[in-house]
Amino acid sequence: MDIAAYMAEIGQQARAAASEVARSTTAVRNHALLATANELDAARSELAEANAKDLRDGEQRGLDKAMLDRLELTPERIDTMIEGLRQVATLPDPVGEITDMTYRPSGIQVGKMRVPLGVIGIIYESRPNVTVEAASLCLKSGNAAILRGGSESIHSNQAIAQCLAKGLAEAGLPETAVQVIKTTDRAAVGELITMPEHVDVIVPRGGKGLIERISRDAKVPVIKHLDGVCHVYIDSHADPEKAIRVAVNAKTQRYGTCNTMETLLVDAEIAKDILPMLASEFVAKGVELRGCDRTRGVIEASVAVEGDWEAEYLAPILAVRVVDGLDGAIEHINRYSSQHTDSIITENYTRARRFLTEVDSASVMVNASTRFADGFEYGLGAEIGISTDKIHARGPVGLEGLTSQKYVVFGDGHIRT
Template sequence: MTERAATEQDVRAVAARSREAAAELAPLGRAAKDAALHAMADALVAATDAVLAANAKDVANGRDTGIGESLIDRLALDADRVAAMAQGLRDVAALPDPVGEVLRGYTQPNGLQIRQLRVPFGVVAIIYEARPNVTVDAAGLALKSGNAALLRGSGSAYESNSVLVDVLAAAAEKAGLPRDSVLLVPGTDRASVGHLLKARGLVDLIIPRGGAGLINYVVQNATVPVIETGVGNVHVYVDAAADLEVAERIVVNSKTSRVSVCNSAETLLVHAAIADEFLPRITGALQSAGVVLHGDDAFAALDGVLPATDEDWEREYLSLDMAARVVADVDEAIAHIRRWSSGHTEAIVTRDLDVAQRFVARVDSAAVMVNASTRFTDGGEFGFGAEIGISTQKMHARGPMGLAELTSTKWVVTGAGHTR
């Protein structure tokens, strides 16, 4: 793939177009936005062949340049995935419109009426790797929440994203919305990302989605406000009071359901009291599913288990690999998680309510699962429709981010000639 350069002027010019579109989107009612979302979904299905042709070029380029199979899995589209993206737009249209929701409202003793309302951010830029479905999800969520979407996908998905944005923008325009409601940031070189990060005053919010390298680069270099997302060093702790059949099912699903996503489990912790019985059982089950375990001494004593190092405890594998260790009790499990977790998702499997409550209270991550797979940390599973990402920071939005997380607030004060 030939890298496409973009100057600061190029990037700022597109951001300025997004800002103009955002001003037109902000006051729109639900009916106009929902009609546009349905039009975009229909247009996407109609353009399936063009989307898949462009995507085939990206996949071929990716294989030629040697990107890993986990990224190929995120990059590749087929007719079912295109149909699922279109359905995601329809699902977002069916959700309540967050804009205009009154979060607080009251009347002061002097008669002033005070309300706090949800309002769009304005221009929301999303920087993401590989996955072209994010292009559609982000555009749909941004539009429904009254924002303009400024999209910077990776160079590996450039052909796919170019076609997708053209299809979505044309459909939005046909439905009566600004064509610039959805725009692609020009350029595939790293410099274009740097220009976007400095577009303060034109861009209101940046959301990075991808690996640790991308997220750290954005957080460390942006002058535009950033919501940090996504790196998932996710843990499952199997307690002494666990139902071992349930535990096996949850661990295997958390690890193997889809390994290339951020809610896939990367580390297994097992209470020492059940280690003799559970370790051979879960090791066999995971190995039968193709998982390579990297374990402490207790796990490494079993056939086929590799010895673990600190690099394994801190690693987001995104592959059929998993770190594993035995812990003395729930407190040691919590200590391990607090030391190594990225703050994304942790799970406990137990029938002891007190232990579960202790785990939930002391584990400081965006999502905590009790007797459920880590794979449920997802906007769709939470009922949000398509998600914009999973926030691992603590300000404004945390965990799966849907429509409400793409809004800010404003105060509206109504008086009757009041003066102070």
């Protein structure tokens, strides 16, 4: 197979489909989403068969249990995919929204219209349900999509792709509006991220290695998420009850998510009082504590080394550091944070305000758990990912992140003088 030629064809088809999708009405795009949901429902046995093939292949290739679990399309997961499509159909259409329309002194009327980006390339790993999620968000926002899933889920993804193609066709949209790459050859990714003439933006989802590689090699803008090294800072003016509740939730509600707290910062003024209470909660939940010298002067903890301040454990391990007030906390966060999500616990107005302003992260919070950093919790309706970039989209990225704005100008024969 000539991968370059195959990908160029995929790209050309996507570009052509993108203008049809962009022109389509809200009703037509919602029709495609709902029709795909029905197709998935009708194809449960085909999906199960394709998935069983991936699982068998995966076992033979020696994939570990966690990987095989993520790969599995249980009936409940198929339900979730169907439900997800129906939910995306109910979201407001971001395309065509006109804002900020004002008259200028020249007499022209100027505003901005929200428009699709065009063609979105999405590269992801084992979970086949991402195929549906990504396709639905791209389609809803008026874009064409090129999807490249993990090689281990190729049969599941192709079975899902057939449902998408049927759903698109039922709504009168081109089947090429969503294309799932048919080859597992890695060269296809290399082509996908270097076709600016056919692809407007790449969204990689997966491990840090994958995302770094893609960012380095891409010739197309990338909306990406690297680390989630999130902090909670407990200020001396914190309400201790709120502080403990939020810190425990931020660490232990789920260990493996990017918005989980990885380092707890405690104001030196209250370290002696609050650390023992925190430690007993964390120890009871089986969290290993790694502390700085001052922390270890108050509670039992293993030694935190420099690497711990940079670590995204995604595990029941927590780094704990005693800092000198708000300045110490901000200095630590702006040095070690991955600029994902950081929260201050305080009752002090001025300190809350300074934290919000001076911490340079995608989400900054007061008296709330970092676990809230999520498209659904923020009311975006859906989430294609969380961006740790500053350009274009920052923080949870919903439908709006898959769109752009163009200027619209109304005149009545106006000329510039």
